[in-house]
Amino acid sequence: MNVFFVKDLCVHFGSKAIIEHVDFTVKKGSVTALVGPNGAGKTTLVRVLSRTLKPQSGKILYNDKDLFTLPTKQIAKTLALLPQMRFIPDGLCVQTLVEYGRFPHGGNNGTSRKEDRNIVQWAMAKTHTLHFRHTPLARLSGGEQQRAWIAMALAQKPKALILDEPTTFLDIAYQLEILELLRTLNKETGLTIIMVLHDLNHAMRYSDSIMIVRDKKLRSIGPSHDVLTRESLRMEFSIDSDIHWDSRNNCPYIIPHRQIHHEGAL
DSSP states (O other), X not given: OEEEEEEEEEEEETTEEEEEEEEEEEETTOEEEEEOSTTSSHHHHHHHHTTSSOOSEEEEEETTEETTTSOHHXXXXXXXXXXXXOOOOTTOBHHHHHHHXXXXXXXXXXXXXXXXXXXXXXXXXXXXXXXXXXXBGGGSOHHHHHHHHHHHHHHTOOSEEEEESTTTTOOHHHHHHHHHHHHHHHHHHOOEEEEEOSOHXXXXXXXXXXXXXXXXXXXXXXXXXXXXXXXXXXXXXXXXXXXXXXXXXXXXXXXXXXXXXXXXXX
């Protein structure tokens, strides 16, 4: 079953085309990495899939229903978004942030307070944030903050989670921690994940499918070993590289050697 079905998607800002005639599907329970050069339209695509930006044309089905005709509250119960830039109010502690994730489920037809509390505790336990639940978010490290935001998203109990560059500004240890957490959540709960990544080796290791966006188009989509090849890295990312097999993690990995310039590259 497909969580997303996208057909002939076009997005413009004024007279400038950002995304043109893009088609793809995202399978339920999969992890998809969205990669491409800076300015390729990755964040725009994330905003469209999360319904924070309406396209000029095209069809987007979310669980076989038109994404832009579904009630906002219904979307909020099943689809969570973590944008790259987030505002942190002064004094906001981790537990209060995570409790915000239960907001779409409130009201007369929502969950009980006890169930809400249990889900908030579960989300913090899953993300290892319980021990600093009363700490202001602003006092935490970047990796700890990211785990807290993911806990808030989990508290929504979504079926799909979209993240825009979840490892940006994090050191290598926290990058791996966040990506391992996301992969574990995917395997344990069946959560469908779409995430923008810049590190191509992370994309190969932690995703089932990779989408390359460049020049307003979806250039390729599929398993990492089919999408990220020496030729595609040369054409889409302008790098000369070798690809080897990581037997420890059972995935390919890229060794880039140099930037190249050619007629088909950026």
